[in-house]
Amino acid sequence: MDERDVLARRFEVHRGRLIGVAFRLLGSLNDAEDAVQETWIRLDRAGADGVEELAAWLTTVVGRICLDMLRARTTRREVSGDHDLAATAADESSADPAHEAILVDSVGRALLVVLDRLAPAERVAFVLHDMFSVPFDEVAVIVNRTPVAAKKLASRARLRVSGSDMRSIGDIDLASHRRVVESFLAAARGRNIAGLLEVLDPDVIRRADAAALPPGTQLEIHGATTVVEETLLLTRNAMAADIILIDGRVGLAVAPRGRLLLVLTFSIKNGLITEYSVVADAERLRHLDLAIPNSPIRATS
Template sequence: MDDRDQLAERFEAHRGHLRGVAFRMLGSLSDAEDAVQEAWVRLDRTGADQLENLPGWLTTVVGRICLDMLRSRKARREIGGHDDTVAAIPDERTAEPEQETLLVESVGRAMLVVLDRLSPAERVAFVLHDMFSVPFDEIAAIVNRTPVAAKKLASRARLRVTDASASSAGHVDLAWHRQVVESFLAAARGRDLAGLLAVLDPGVVRHADAAGLPPGVPLEVTGANAVVEETLLLTRNARFADVVLVNGGMGLVVAPRGRLLLALTFDIKDGRIIEYSVIGDPQRLAHLHFALPPR
């Protein structure tokens, strides 16, 4: 085995870790694979003779590559170009690949949606420090900031991810509302008629914008029986849903491949859903604030 083969073998030992880092930063398996492959190209060009800490060097390089990719993605969005994070409900022909599904579920669909709302530097700093314990002096070199500034980036991202502004009194209500929303989601996934009726008020109203529903489905439905009938017809959405805070209230995101497609907001009273909205219009989604719910 020559030196290059040995280098490739050492790199392959770290590929899984690097893919996980890149996926959390980019939210796309294909983009993560591209970032990892670019890291190999740079390692092959550099060699490992002068590297005292190969895993640390590779993580740093992947971080820089991902930061550049995130900035390019942000620039495309701002100029109204192609957005490669647009989601659609997969069908039998375009189902989530198993490897991608495992990655999405390991991170959490809600987490990926929330991370996508951070600035590129915030996302890189948060992922590297809070998820992979990379020191701030190393992160500083990646984001071209001082260690103090890198720490502030991660702190600001953490506040946005966890919605630390929520009051302790609100947490009590949110915990109760979370049970209701989780029960609704579980019943929808399981096509559980009785479970749905148990969490829906008899006079529940479901609102939606045109982008949030398939063609031909009315924008408003009233009554538990009608809402249950519709929900049972749209159970595919529930497979890709996760609980999240939407504008400070308990809600759901539907995020195939971890990419935001729909948001649901709920009005809950006495342990039952009295009203909820399905939001799919991209402009409306862009103005929503998402955060992880308190545990």
């Protein structure tokens, strides 16, 4: 076995973790695999001579590659003016849809959606430190900042991810509202008519952007029975949904493969949904403050 084969075997030991890092940074399995492949190419060119800790070296390299990819992605959005690239990307084929689905579930759709709202350096600092325990000294090298500045990037990202920087919304009981929305989501996924009727006010109103509905569907409907009938027809959306904070209120993000497609905002009174809106217009989505209700779980793979 020659030196290159030995190096390749050493790299393969770390591939799974590198995919996990790159996926959380990029939100796309195809892009993550490209970043990891580029990491291998750079290792193959440079060799491991003088590398004291291969895992740290590889994390630094893949982090830099992902940062460059995020910056390029941001530039393309600014040039095109297209704020719906994420939704468009959801239709792209994946090299391994099953693997990507597992990754999306392990990270959480809501977290992927919120991470996509962060500036590139903020996302890198937050993911590497908060999710993979990379020390700020190493994060600083990747984002080309001082350790203190890298720590501030992660802190700012943490506030945005958790919604801690959102304005106060009064005396809304987020815990009870979350239970109602979770019950609605579970019933929609299970096509449970009784469960839906339990959380819907008899006079519930559903409003929606045209982009969220099949052609010819009414933009506003009234009554629990009508809403239930429509919900049963849109089970696919429920399967791709996750709890998220929208402007400080509990809502749902529909994010196939982790890319935001639309959100549902709810008005809840006395434990019942009295009204909800389906927002799919790209410009409206862009102006929503999104966060996750709980702190993200530290990744291990």
